[in-house]
Amino acid sequence: MDKYKPVIGLEIHVELKTSSKMFCQCAADYFGKEANSNTCPVCLGLPGALPVPNKKAIEWTILIGKALNCKINPVSKFDRKHYFYPDLPKGYQISQYDEPIASHGDLELVSNPRHPRGVRVGITRVHLEEDTGKLLHVGAETLVDFNRSGVPLVEIVTDPDFDNAEDVKVFLEELHTIIRYLGVSDADMEKGSMRMEPNISAMRYEIRAKSEKKLPNYKVEVKNINSFNFVKKAIEYEIERQIDLLKVGKTPAQETRGYDSKKGVTYSQRSKEEAHDYRYFPEPDIPPMTFSQKYINTIKVPELPQNKVIRYVHQGLKYIDAFTLTRNKKLSHLFEVTSLKIKKQDNVKVTDIANLIINKKEYINLSEEVLYTKLREIKNPIKTDEKELDALIKHLIKINKQAVEDYKKGKENAIMFLVGQVMREMNGKADANIVRERLILILKSKK
Amino acid sequence: MNILGKSISELRYLLDKKDISEDELFNFFKKRISRFNPKLNAFLTIVDKSKSNHVGLLSGIPFAIKDNFCTQNIRTTASSKVLDNFIPPYESTVTKKLLNSGSIIIGKTNMDAWAHGSSTETSDYGVTKNPWDLTRVAGGSSGGSSAAVSSYITPAAIGSETAGSIRGPASWCGLVGLKPTYGRVSRYGLIAMGSSLDCPGPITLTVKDAALILQIIAGKDKFDATSSNNKIPNYLDSINQNKKLKIGVPEEYFYGLNEEIKISVMNSISKMKQMGHQLKKVKLLDPKYAISVYTIIQRSEVSSNLARYDGIRFGNNRSTFAAEAKRRIMFGTYTLSYGYYDAFYKKAQKVRTLIIEDFKNAFKDVDVIIGPTMPITATKIGDINKYPFFGELMDKLTEPAAEAGIPAINIPVGLDKQGLPIGASIMGRWFDEETILDLANQFEKETDFFGVIKKGINNYK
Numbered sequence: 007m008d009k010y011k012p013v014i015g016l017e018i019h020v021e022l023k024t025s026s027k028m029f030c031q032c033a034a035d036y037f038g039k040e041a042n043s044n045t046c047p048v049c050l051g052l053p054g055a056l057p058v059p060n061k062k063a064i065e066w067t068i069l070i071g072k073a074l075n076c077k078i079n080p081v082s083k084f085d086r087k088h089y090f091y092p093d094l095p096k097g098y099q100i101s102q103y104d105e106p107i108a109s110h111g112d113l114e115l116v117s118n119p120r121h122p123r124g125v126r127v128g129i130t131r132v133h134l135e136e137d138t139g140k141l142l143h144v145g146a147e148t149l150v151d152f153n154r155s156g157v158p159l160v161e162i163v164t165d166p167d168f169d170n171a172e173d174v175k176v177f178l179e180e181l182h183t184i185i186r187y188l189g190v191s192d193a194d195m196e197k198g199s200m201r202m203e204p205n206i207s208a209m210r211y212e213i214r215a216k217s218e219k220k221l222p223n224y225k226v227e228v229k230n231i232n233s234f235n236f237v238k239k240a241i242e243y244e245i246e247r248q249i250d251l252l253k254v255g256k257t258p259a260q261e262t263r264g265y266d267s268k269k270g271v272t273y274s275q276r277s278k279e280e281a282h283d284y285r286y287f288p289e290p291d292i293p294p295m296t297f298s299q300k301y302i303n304t305i306k307v308p309e310l311p312q313n314k315v316i317r318y319v320h321q322g323l324k325y326i327d328a329f330t331l332t333r334n335k336k337l338s339h340l341f342e343v344t345s346l347k348i349k350k351q352d353n354v355k356v357t358d359i360a361n362l363i364i365n366k367k368e369y370i371n372l373s374e375e376v377l378y379t380k381l382r383e384i385k386n387p388i389k390t391d392e393k394e395l396d397a398l399i400k401h402l403i404k405i406n407k408q409a410v411e412d413y414k415k416g417k418e419n420a421i422m423f424l425v426g427q428v429m430r431e432m433n434g435k436a437d438a439n440i441v442r443e444r445l446i447l448i449l450k451s452k453k
Numbered sequence: 454m455n456i457l458g459k460s461i462s463e464l465r466y467l468l469d470k471k472d473i474s475e476d477e478l479f480n481f482f483k484k485r486i487s488r489f490n491p492k493l494n495a496f497l498t499i500v501d502k503s504k505s506n507h508v509g510l511l512s513g514i515p516f517a518i519k520d521n522f523c524t525q526n527i528r529t530t531a532s533s534k535v536l537d538n539f540i541p542p543y544e545s546t547v548t549k550k551l552l553n554s555g556s557i558i559i560g561k562t563n564m565d566a567w568a569h570g571s572s573t574e575t576s577d578y579g580v581t582k583n584p585w586d587l588t589r590v591a592g593g594s595s596g597g598s599s600a601a602v603s604s605y606i607t608p609a610a611i612g613s614e615t616a617g618s619i620r621g622p623a624s625w626c627g628l629v630g631l632k633p634t635y636g637r638v639s640r641y642g643l644i645a646m647g648s649s650l651d652c653p654g655p656i657t658l659t660v661k662d663a664a665l666i667l668q669i670i671a672g673k674d675k676f677d678a679t680s681s682n683n684k685i686p687n688y689l690d691s692i693n694q695n696k697k698l699k700i701g702v703p704e705e706y707f708y709g710l711n712e713e714i715k716i717s718v719m720n721s722i723s724k725m726k727q728m729g730h731q732l733k734k735v736k737l738l739d740p741k742y743a744i745s746v747y748t749i750i751q752r753s754e755v756s757s758n759l760a761r762y763d764g765i766r767f768g769n770n771r772s773t774f775a776a777e778a779k780r781r782i783m784f785g786t787y788t789l790s791y792g793y794y795d796a797f798y799k800k801a802q803k804v805r806t807l808i809i810e811d812f813k814n815a816f817k818d819v820d821v822i823i824g825p826t827m828p829i830t831a832t833k834i835g836d837i838n839k840y841p842f843f844g845e846l847m848d849k850l851t852e853p854a855a856e857a858g859i860p861a862i863n864i865p866v867g868l869d870k871q872g873l874p875i876g877a878s879i880m881g882r883w884f885d886e887e888t889i890l891d892l893a894n895q896f897e898k899e900t901d902f903f904g905v906i907k908k909g910i911n912n913y914k
Contacts, residue, residue: 048676051761052541052543053523053529053536053539053645053761054522054541054545054640054641054642054645055641056640056645056677056678056679057678058676090763092763095766096761097757097763098757150765283790285756285786285789286789287798290648290754291648291678292678292679293678293679
């Protein structure tokens with residue numbers, strides 16, 4: 007098995023959460039709506055209807071391209087991709103063929119605790135297209151729901167740079183985090199707003215080692231997997247299946263396969279003989295797009311999670327903590343705004359903030375003010391002079407006989423009155439919990 | 454009150470003076486439709502009662518609309534059985550603008566199915582007959598719209614031109630037909646044929662009516678990304694500019710013509726010279742190249758645009774497509790196929806660019822270019838079968854302007870010996886409808902189109 011090296015590339019689809027669809031004014035948020043209620047002549051492909059592109063979706067695709075270190079192409083266009091399927095109302099999908107919005111990028115995976123190797127993954131292209139409707143199988147009948155038809159869909163294609171399933175998983179998790187940082191998609195895999203398709207093949211190690219450009223003469227695509235773990239398992243299964251075939255001198259068939267998550271196996275869906283000729287041609291209904299450098303410059307990429315990790319580590323956090331904090335935009339934001347409150351005399355360090363946010367899940371909904379105050383209290387416990395305290399308690403017990411009596415009769419409130427009296431006399435220079443403990447102790451010893 | 458033959462501008466005047474009511478006008482045309490449509494087969498759908506809620510420039514004016522414009526709640530078939538029962542839930546931008554200006558849709562007119570043709574003979578609902586000679590075709594694909602105006606069963610109509618489909622039938626029926634610049638008028642709701650070529654436009658009795666209608670339907674549409682932001686001039690003012698123009702005459706457009714057409718068009722050009730315009734020979738690419746370009750681009754786009762009629766929606770399945778549509782789908786599927794795209798579609802687009810450059814160069818020296826609209830006058834019904842590429846041959850002279858996207862207007866310039874109308878096309882610069890309308894209007898005032906339009910109507914008293 008060592009003699010064969012897997013060659014893996016990815017196609018990832020991400021639905022954008024723009025307010026309207028890609029080419030019409032229907033809501034892009036179709037989830038949970040009554041079938042075919044979120045439609046219009048354009049996304050139903052009615053005769054005579056025309057697509058008008060969504061500017062925000064184009065802007066967000068450029069943003070994703072920039073975040074993935076891509077070249078933003080100054081000229082781009084839409085193309086028609088033809089195929090027949092009942093969920094595709096026009097008989098073609100408006101997509102991008104030879105002039106995608108972004109191309110030639112990469113994503114460096116810096117080492118992380120779960121995966122110590124650094125990896126660079128080439129990004130072939132990032133393009134914009136429209137989602138299709140959905141088929142519903144009800145008994146013997148198949149129904150079509152066009153609510154999703156025309157939702158903006160970004161396709162990200164990687165170079166075939168992976169040679170193992172673990173790297174793929176790490177890459178996908180990082181990409182998922184980036185997409186959510188950018189705020190352009192929920193990338194919710196259960197709802198299908200992020201879908202992944204690995205392309206898997208393998209070839210002899212020596213041949214691959216000679217030239218990175220040399221690729222196997224076949225490719226197996228596993229369609230529409232909706233969890234990172236399933237992607238990993240599907241790839242592992244495929245690698246083993248293909249290498250078993252290669253070892254006995256067979257070439258695995260070029261085909262599209264599905265993944266059965268229950269059985270943990272892939273299965274053949276469509277072979278090469280049925281491969282489509284999509285008859286791409288430039289979409290005549292949409293003029294080509296040109297992007298000036300000035301416009302591209304106005305689209306700003308926020309600090310990405312990997313860069314935050316590096317910065318946090320510089321600030322003194324442990325790698326694992328920096329990594330954990332940056333997996334979620336909310337956590338990293340809370341960490342950053344709370345860190346801004348640090349004052350020297352408070353004896354609070356960034357690591358304290360990190361620890362509190364990571365370890366106390368119930369604190370992540372607090373405001374930075376409240377969080378910081380809590381931390382300051384924890385870090386600066388009030389020192390109590392125990393001798394002074396005991397003397398004071400004894401004195402107060404004498405002069406507050408009624409309260410002592412009440413307490414002995416079981417009135418719990420009386421103890422609070424006495425704690426209050428002590429705290430007042432101590433000018434707040436005592437920890438209320440300790441005061442309470444001592445009071446009870448002394449009262450009990452007096453019984 | 455004698456209404457017969459009144460232009461829409463004149464009808465508006467009569468309505469304003471209350472010499473006639475909107476109802477009377479509507480009933481006048483309804484009666485004429487009942488009387489003459491059975492002979493002509495110009496209308497596919499006649500709208501029973503229609504009352505506009507709007508008041509505007511066209512209040513009370515009945516319009517015939519080519520059946521490839523979606524009209525809300527009015528059956529729209531594009532003359533194909535595939536859409537036999539299709540009642541659009543939305544209004545095309547062109548018809549919406551007409552309705553908003555007060556006009557009334559009186560019916561939907563016959564056409565070549567999906568606008569595939571130049572004679573209305575590919576309609577699934579029978580051929581439209583030429584009002585000048587019922588044994589002949591009205592031309593196409595806007596044949597129903599043209600026959601309806603020529604016989605005055607409607608005072609004006611809307612057609613659409615991909616290459617020659619407005620000017621061709623206007624020429625064969627002896628009318629004014631304007632194909633605006635591509636992008637000047639929104640295509641939203643126009644059932645797509647060749648998406649990069651389709652232009653809605655008016656078919657009318659006078660140049661002024663064409664200008665009036667263009668004024669209403671022109672402009673940027675947020676539902677059509679290819680519609681232009683260019684400002685809309687006042688076309689009713691521009692027709693009266695009376696500019697003295699440099700008129701380009703391209704020799705290449707006068708080869709292989711019927712001799713009578715050549716003479717008529719040349720005489721009209723001479724007339725224009727007498728009117729004070731300057732004539733200049735211009736060299737243009739032979740229009741024969743336009744045929745190949747058009748055939749490839751249009752069929753490629755057709756094969757894509759008709760893919761949605763997959764039998765899942767709209768009631769009828771793909772076997773309902775008639776022969777011409779099937780031929781075009783197969784042809785276009787082939788030219789877009791993997792490995793053939795570069796040789797056909799891409800090459801055609803390159804030649805199309807050359808045609809555009811060719812016109813750009815020509816318009817450096819001249820303001821307008823004139824040539825015959827059609828190489829022959831209206832053909833006999835059935836002649837289509839003599840030519841495998843009937844439409845392309847008929848549209849040879851209108852295709853270059855369509856491919857370049859420039860505006861062009863057909864004007865009647867006489868009758869041949871058989872008494873059939875002859876038309877000439879005035880082509881202008883991109884978005885310069887003003888100049889071609891100005892020249893056409895000057896010519897109309899000078900010649901009254903040699904009485905052609907009136908004669909046509911008088912056949913239907």
